[in-house]
Amino acid sequence: MKNIDGIEITENSFSKRILNIKIKDEIISELIDLFKRFDLTAIEYKPFTRFTVAKYLDDLTNNELGKYLNDILRDRKMGCFIIGPKKITNEINDIFLVKLSTAITHLIGTPNHDSMAGKFYARFHVKHEDKSDSYLRKAYINLDLHTDGTYVKEITDWLLMTKLEEKNVEGGESVMLHLDDWEHCREIYKDPTGRENFTWGSPKSKNVDYKVEHPVFFEDSNGLPQISYIDQFPEPKNMKQAQFLQNLSDALECSKKKIITRLHVGSSIVANNYFWLHGRKPFIENRYLYRELLRVRGKFFVENNS
């Protein structure tokens, strides 16, 4: 395991493909001070300021963390880590966590504009009651395994999800599946329908007024399968495409290889968006249920430029 001063790195107990990265107090307390230089408006309005907070984090880890995070995300055998402060104190509030998430993502690449929020990140709630038009905020329904960015033009190489806060929560665990662990991958991948173009739209709340076309499966540079898929947004053109999607959905949801894990408040899960799928188990009903999440999606830096 890599050794970086001020960082504790261990294998996740549910999967050897996921690393747990804990930032020790000495780095967190320095970051708390350094981050005070910028308020959230500066972070949101000035892209270069986001890189400045990322540089603070990298400098405090002898400029080793950024490279290491990139290596993990691009490594097909891994591609995922959970990162956060080792100890949560009163000073670690939502504003600090937005800045920390900004720092982490800007060591990996450039974030995409999130149309739902109108900025480079989105904060959203999951509560007991919901009137929205997508599964994202439906607390009591399974959020099926999917990748992000299926309905936008921007390249979505990776995603970060940070748990900002939660109260009265039971259930709602994160569900993750790596394509190379998926027992049905070979069988579904060999169906040529998966490499046809599908049309992808999105509901109103996403604020994306166009549709895109792309296949569900495509190859990486080593000939390994990659996936861009979510159940709600492809618009099948015919029965063959619809049946392919139904088979794919069934084969994902029945997988015995899913990793079910609970993300702590203050922690972020970061994953390669082409060979990891993610979802969420339903919450146990509670009228005071409250969870707030932050998400950022983006693309890797161009090689040799990170």
Ligand SMILES: [Fe+2]
């Ligand atoms: Fe997602």
